[in-house]
Amino acid sequence: MLSRPRGIAFFDVDETLITAKSMLAFWDHWVASGTADRHGTAAVSDDGPDRAARNRAHFRRYAGVPLAELRTAAREWYDGYRTGPTAFVGATVEALRRHRAAGDAVVLVSGSARPLLAPIARDLGADDVLSTELLVTEGGLLTGEVRRPMIGAAKGEAVTGLLEQYGLPAERAHGYGDHASDLSMLQAVGRPHVVGDDPELAAHAARRGWPRVPASGGPR
Numbered sequence: 001m002l003s004r005p006r007g008i009a010f011f012d013v014d015e016t017l018i019t020a021k022s023m024l025a026f027w028d029h030w031v032a033s034g035t036a037d038r039h040g041t042a043a044v045s046d047d048g049p050d051r052a053a054r055n056r057a058h059f060r061r062y063a064g065v066p067l068a069e070l071r072t073a074a075r076e077w078y079d080g081y082r083t084g085p086t087a088f089v090g091a092t093v094e095a096l097r098r099h100r101a102a103g104d105a106v107v108l109v110s111g112s113a114r115p116l117l118a119p120i121a122r123d124l125g126a127d128d129v130l131s132t133e134l135l136v137t138e139g140g141l142l143t144g145e146v147r148r149p150m151i152g153a154a155k156g157e158a159v160t161g162l163l164e165q166y167g168l169p170a171e172r173a174h175g176y177g178d179h180a181s182d183l184s185m186l187q188a189v190g191r192p193h194v195v196g197d198d199p200e201l202a203a204h205a206a207r208r209g210w211p212r213v214p215a216s217g218g219p220r
Contacts, residue, residue, distance in 0.1 A: 005105035005127075007172035009096065010159050010185060013110040013117060016178045016195045017092050017124065019217040020081065022112045023058055029077040039065050051181055055111050055132060055149035063144025067136050071115045078119035086217030092176050092195055093124065093220075095213070099174065100125055109158060109185055111151040123220075130158040156184025163188075177201070178215060186210070
């Protein structure tokens with residue numbers, strides 16, 4: 001993070017900067033590589049209506065996996081993913097570049113886990129990541145539990161906390177999100193942007209005059 005940024009631009013990641021859901025795209029890579037079977041992690045269900053509960057259930061799949069192995073696999077997944085012809089949401093990646101050029105700090109805010117987001121953050125030049133934090137044993141193994149899913153209200157609280165940490169008013173913060181679960185984050189910033197066509201966010205945009213950004217996919 002910049003020591004005293006002009007402002008902060010907060011970006012959701014899945015279907016906001018990249019066109020995929022990183023947790024699921026990485027899981028497909030994990031399974032295809034045979035690693036899921038080797039660790040016995042393929043049988044855990046993460047179905048259900050509650051996004052935070054699904055998030056917790058998903059990451060229980062990795063119980064007992066060395067964190068270092070997850071980080072390596074995530075880099076391998078992203079190295080392949082980033083070359084896809086429709087891997088990125090072009091409008092928001094360009095917005096991120098503009099914020100960096102203007103002197104704003106760039107922060108990714110996602111329910112995905114830091115090991116999966118780290119290669120994306122490095123590639124796009126993000127300054128910080130607010131994410132679902134995986135719990136790890138002293139020996140470096142994932143417990144399968146998380147501190148708190150970075151979903152819904154957690155996003156808004158994290159954004160507000162970071163703005164307070166840097167002594168910045170909400171008016172100097174931009175936010176970009178594509179799903180109703182990003183609403184608390186968008187409400188915590190002075191300059192929210194709705195990405196794509198989520199009905200709930202589109203309704204808020206129409207009522208409040210929030211700008212909308214297309215979610216069309218393209219190359220990096």
